[in-house]
Amino acid sequence: MNVKRRTLLLAGAALVAGAATSKAADDTSGDKQVVVIDNHAYLPPDLEVKVGTVVQWVNQDGDEHDVTENKKAFRSPILDKGEEWKRLFDQPGTVEYYCSLHPHMIGKIRVV
Amino acid sequence: MAKDDEQVTRRGALECMAWAAGGLVWTVSGGIPTSRLLGVGEAHAATPGFSFVQMSDTHVGYNKEANPDVTATLREAIAKVNGLQTRPAFVLHTGDVTHLSQAGSHEVAVDVLKTLKVDHMHAVPGEHDLANDGYARWKDLWGRQTGEKGWVSFDQGGVHFVGLNNVSERSGKLGALGTEQLEWLEKDLSTRSASTPIVVFAHVPLWSVYPDWGWATADSERAMTALKKFGSVTVLNGHIHQTLQKVEGKVAFHTASSTAFPQPAPGSTAAPGPMTVPADKLKSVLGVTQVNFVPNKGPLAIVDHSLAT
Ligand SMILES: [Cu+2]
Ligand SMILES: [Fe+2]
Ligand SMILES: [Fe+2]
Numbered sequence: 001m002n003v004k005r006r007t008l009l010l011a012g013a014a015l016v017a018g019a020a021t022s023k024a025a026d027d028t029s030g031d032k033q034v035v036v037i038d039n040h041a042y043l044p045p046d047l048e049v050k051v052g053t054v055v056q057w058v059n060q061d062g063d064e065h066d067v068t069e070n071k072k073a074f075r076s077p078i079l080d081k082g083e084e085w086k087r088l089f090d091q092p093g094t095v096e097y098y099c100s101l102h103p104h105m106i107g108k109i110r111v112v
Numbered sequence: 113m114a115k116d117d118e119q120v121t122r123r124g125a126l127e128c129m130a131w132a133a134g135g136l137v138w139t140v141s142g143g144i145p146t147s148r149l150l151g152v153g154e155a156h157a158a159t160p161g162f163s164f165v166q167m168s169d170t171h172v173g174y175n176k177e178a179n180p181d182v183t184a185t186l187r188e189a190i191a192k193v194n195g196l197q198t199r200p201a202f203v204l205h206t207g208d209v210t211h212l213s214q215a216g217s218h219e220v221a222v223d224v225l226k227t228l229k230v231d232h233m234h235a236v237p238g239e240h241d242l243a244n245d246g247y248a249r250w251k252d253l254w255g256r257q258t259g260e261k262g263w264v265s266f267d268q269g270g271v272h273f274v275g276l277n278n279v280s281e282r283s284g285k286l287g288a289l290g291t292e293q294l295e296w297l298e299k300d301l302s303t304r305s306a307s308t309p310i311v312v313f314a315h316v317p318l319w320s321v322y323p324d325w326g327w328a329t330a331d332s333e334r335a336m337t338a339l340k341k342f343g344s345v346t347v348l349n350g351h352i353h354q355t356l357q358k359v360e361g362k363v364a365f366h367t368a369s370s371t372a373f374p375q376p377a378p379g380s381t382a383a384p385g386p387m388t389v390p391a392d393k394l395k396s397v398l399g400v401t402q403v404n405f406v407p408n409k410g411p412l413a414i415v416d417h418s419l420a421t
Contacts, residue, residue: 040383063385104326
């Protein structure tokens with residue numbers, strides 16, 4: 001599907017920008033944590049992970065959502081119900097994100 | 113503590129709202145708006161003037177439970193507009209033309225909207241038009257009328273129209289107009305006399321409908337300050353897929369129905385989003401908005417037409 005292609009394009013853009021603290025994660029080795037999207041919310045909204053963790057967002061809501069870094073360093077494709085997207089966090093720091101369709105939906109990943 | 117504050121805010125927001133059901137005629141005269149409920153039908157302009165129509169949230173490409181055929185209801189909405197006794201001069205589309213800006217969806221929307229019997233159409237973007245990197249496509253199709261950045265102003269029949277983009281910028285948990293656009297707006301309005309009737313249109317409400325759901329614009333207050341000098345201001349928004357109105361001094365705020373699917377009343381459910389109603393009720397919660405203007409007499413009458421009537 002073009003979901004994968006988009007993930008790769010975004011990863012490329014992030015590398016060019018040189019400002020990413022995380023990477024698109026097609027490779028799922030290492031720790032994994034899940035953020036569930038439901039009722040227009042990220043659960044948990046604030047997640048602490050170890051460096052090297054892959055975070056997977058799973059949309060369980062009937063409405064579509066995405067995961068957009070606050071400064072647009074990365075952006076997931078639009079996730080429909082049942083779709084998921086993951087990203088590797090390989091640098092310490094805090095990554096804040098929101099849903100581009102619903103800006104009241106916010107979350108953060110604290111990488112330690 | 114935070115929870116209490118939140119509840120106070122919610123209650124406050126709800127108290128400010130008046131629900132509009134069925135046909136509502138809204139007259140603004142000398143800056144003091146009044147409204148009265150209509151049965152079925154439309155307001156007739158007694159003297160020459162013009163009318164225009166607001167369409168919103170057509171969400172072409174949506175096909176889930178709340179409305180599996182949004183193109184069909186859009187065609188019905190267009191038939192409603194084409195059948196109005198007072199032919200509208202133009203249509204304002206207040207955004208979410210497409211559902212997710214999927215490939216081809218803007219083109220489908222334009223093809224269907226072309227069947228409107230109006231001279232021209234102005235659209236401002238909704239956040240759904242920006243999905244899937246859709247802004248480039250949106251600009252290709254609408255930018256010529258609306259302007260590269262999604263904001264525009266024009267004059268018609270003595271009324272000054274301003275279209276704003278409040279979905280490209282973000283501040284806190286809300287969409288925003290942003291400094292560049294606000295500066296443009298202030299400059300644009302500074303050259304108009306206070307007696308010029310103003311119509312402002314934008315996707316997300318420019319008044320605080322329900323910030324917890326993102327139903328407000330972070331920096332709308334600065335825009336409202338720039339509008340303060342005018343004797344008649346009408347603000348037309350979409351995004352919330354239901355008709356709501358509020359009057360604040362000389363400013364009349366109004367939100368339009370979607371032609372695709374309804375959303376819940378503010379705070380009435382856990383989250384906003386497409387709301388499924390019984391199939392025989394759907395058309396009663398979809399519709400278009402007609403606005404009539406009669407020069408010198410000053411009235412600006414707003415009529416919501418549901419697809420069921
Ligand atoms: Cu969302
Ligand atoms: Fe919408
Ligand atoms: Fe919207």
